[in-house]
Amino acid sequence: MxxxxxxxxxxxxxxxxxxxxxxxxxxxxxxxxxxxxxxxxxxxxxxxxxxYRHFAGREDLIAEAARQGFEIFADLMEHAYAKGQPSALASLEATGRAYLAFARRFPGHYVAMFESGVSINRTSDLSRVAGRALGVIEKAAGELMTQLPEDKRPPARMVSAHIWALAHGVVELFGRGAPGTKSPFPPEDLLESGIGVYLRGLGLIHGDG
CATH class of the missing domain: 1.10.10 (Arc Repressor Mutant, subunit A)
Structure with a gap:
């Protein structure tokens, strides 16, 4: 059937x-x-x-799977960002949670996007939509950085890369059920606490806030 x-x-x-x-x-x-x-x-x-009427090789096929994944991913990230507004902090945290949710719901797309070795610059369409998706984290980070004095404000792109790395690391180590990598804490809690420690280090969160 x-x-x-x-x-x-x-x-x-x-x-x-x-x-x-x-x-x-x-x-x-x-x-x-x-x-x-x-x-x-x-x-x-x-x-x-x-x-071969549609794809020159396996990498082209995987690139199209990645492109479609980034389209879904970008929509989820933009929705998460909007849900957190008007708080820049809430938006940033929401995009991190959306990253984990996407990896769970769309594992094939996630691997095609981030673990296949296919460059996001392989095609212009793939590069464009990947930039849209990852740009959401950078936008949220940039808004949050405005709360710091200019001379103590790290580049938004750097901050977004750090948050992306945290989210990716939590997914790889604890969010995909790989044998031997079980965590005593939910992946969402690990990511939220990691972001909290990072932002405290920047002086953006004080006390228990």
Whole structure:
């Protein structure tokens, strides 16, 4: 039944998306380098030759999966940012939580985006949407930095990179259920406390606030 559904999608002109969906499932199962284009074609219910009408190789297929992931990711980040307004701190913390939520809900996309080795500059569309997504964290960080005197204000891009690194590290170590990496604390609590320690160091949070 699954095979028939995939072939029906192909006949309606959805082969490109069927291949992306097949690649996402294979990425979740085998990792970004653990499958071939032939396997993706078989999962989509078409011949290997049909793949090359849409993608020059596996990396191009993964890049499209990453692009679609960044589109979803950007929408989630923008929603989280807006939900935290008008507080710059709440917006920054909300984008961090959205990062964790995205990694859980869209593991195939997440791996294609951040762990496949495919550069976000591989295509102009991928670069554009990745910039939109990651720009949300930078925007929130920039707003928060205005609370500091100019001579003590680190660049917003640097701060956003630190927050991104914290979120990514929590996902990699504790947010994906990898054997041997269980934490006694929920990933959200780890990220929130880590951001809190970082912002206290900058002088943006005082006392228990």
């Amino acid at each position: 699954v095979g028939r559904a995939k072939k029906r999608g192909y006949h309606h002109g959805n082969l490109r998306q069927a291949l992306v969906d097949a690649a996402l499932a294979l990425i979740e199962e085998k990792g970004p380098t653990g499958f071939t284009l032939s396997e993706a074609a078989k999962a989509a219910g078409v011949t290997p030759a049909a793949v």
